[in-house]
Amino acid sequence: MKPKKKGINTICTHVGEVHDEQFKGAVSPLYMSSSYAYKDVAVKRYPRYFNTPNQEALGKKIAALEHKEAGMLFGSGMAAVSACLLAFLHQGDHVVVQHDIYGGTYNFIVEEFEKYGISYDFTNGLTKADFESKIQKNTKVIYVETPSNPLMRIIDLEMIHGLAKKHNLVSMIDNTFASPVNQTPHDFGMDIIIHSATKYMGGHSDICAGAVAASEAHMEVLWNFAKNTGGSLSDYTVWLLERSMKTMAIRVKAQNKNAKKMAKWLAAHTLIKKVYYPGLKNHPNHALAKKQMKGFTGMLSFELLPKMDSSAFLKHLKLIKPSMSLAGVESTMLSPAETSHALLTPEARAAQGISDGLIRFSVGIEETKDLQQDITQALEAVAKQQQKILA
Ligand SMILES: *Cc1c(COP(=O)(O)O)cnc(C)c1O
Secondary structure, eight states: OOOOOSOHHHHHHHTTOOOOTTTOOSSOOOOOOSOOOOTTOSSOOOGGGTOSHHHHHHHHHHHHHTTOSEEEEESSHHHHHHHHHHHHOOTTOEEEEOTTOOHHHHHHHHHHHHHHTOEEEEOSSSSHHHHHTTOOTTEEEEEEESSOTTTOOOOOHHHHHHHHHHHTOEEEEEOTTTHHHHOOGGGGTOSEEEEETTTTTTOSSOOOOEEEEEOHHHHHHHHHHHHHHTOOOOHHHHHHHHHHHHTHHHHHHHHHHHHHHHHHHHHTOTTEEEEEOTTSTTSTTHHHHHHHOSSOOSEEEEEEOTTSOHHHHHHHOSSSEEOSOOOSSSOEEEOTTTTTTTTSOHHHHHHTTOOTTEEEEEOOSSOHHHHHHHHHHHHHHHHHHHHHHHO
16 A cells, blocks of 8 residues: 555545646546547446546545545445445355444345345444454455444444454445545555545535445455446536535535534533534543544534424524535534434334434534524524423
């Protein structure tokens, strides 16, 4: 592995540019061709082969950001997740999966794996024993996501790498919540790094894409599978994503800073019961987060006091948008009980630590004083309403 040479903002801005030899334009030209000359070339270029000029160039940026040898773009985060799992798992194989992973990944595993004859186990918790106790003779892959959604739990990546090495497993991580700005899992030995580029890489809530970084050898296995299922990203979106990624590090760092400020402010608020943010000293995994992360992300969650109606709170927000997705430059909030975890019973949610008053907060780049003002007016409106009901 080559040592990291360039700073993150330089990688974001410059690595993997397509140079405009013809007109010397400042940005990468966009090659929309779906047909390329096949004579005298080693690799035939074709959009579904993930090797058009723009795809190849942006793959280099993804690889550089994740300290890996190779990178590849996909049509969505789930196209990347599903291709990685199915490329490395065969009939009769088994995979150990962290229990609180992204809902789409959970659905993909429980709805699709049976017909391929692939078995799986979700862990009961996040300790080494929780993972190791699920490993079987035919286990081939160990799959994690940290920080986890929505409680921002941190999984020890060195521990996962240790288990993968001991039991000869391919280790995979969904690094979407952290982004490569805050966490580079390769440095802790993780093999396959997956992103929903719809989130921090895109950053403006207007792109749906996925990305994977890995060694050349692992990427060859992935490519051999992915060219057959065809989940590539359109070159126009590749080009837009390249533009977004130039500002990724400055966006994410601003979001880290805002989230930390908001977490502290919320923790001190009399109508807020609890705040979950790995950057707070009282977060149970704060020390681990400090060890393996460069920043604590723009994601946090908090619980309103039980007497406060969380859906009324979301309705009263004026600046912050109640919204399903995350990681855009604009702040958004959602209630996991009403959205991502709505299919679970209140008891099943409680068992996972998700109360009905929990709110997930994707902190944007707005001024924190404006965010605080919006939250304050919404909390006051709900408190007033509830007093009326109680009176
Ligand atoms: C959104 C998300 C995905 C899925 O990505 P899509 O681009 O929506 O397919 C996967 N993992 C995590 C952690 C996500 O937040």
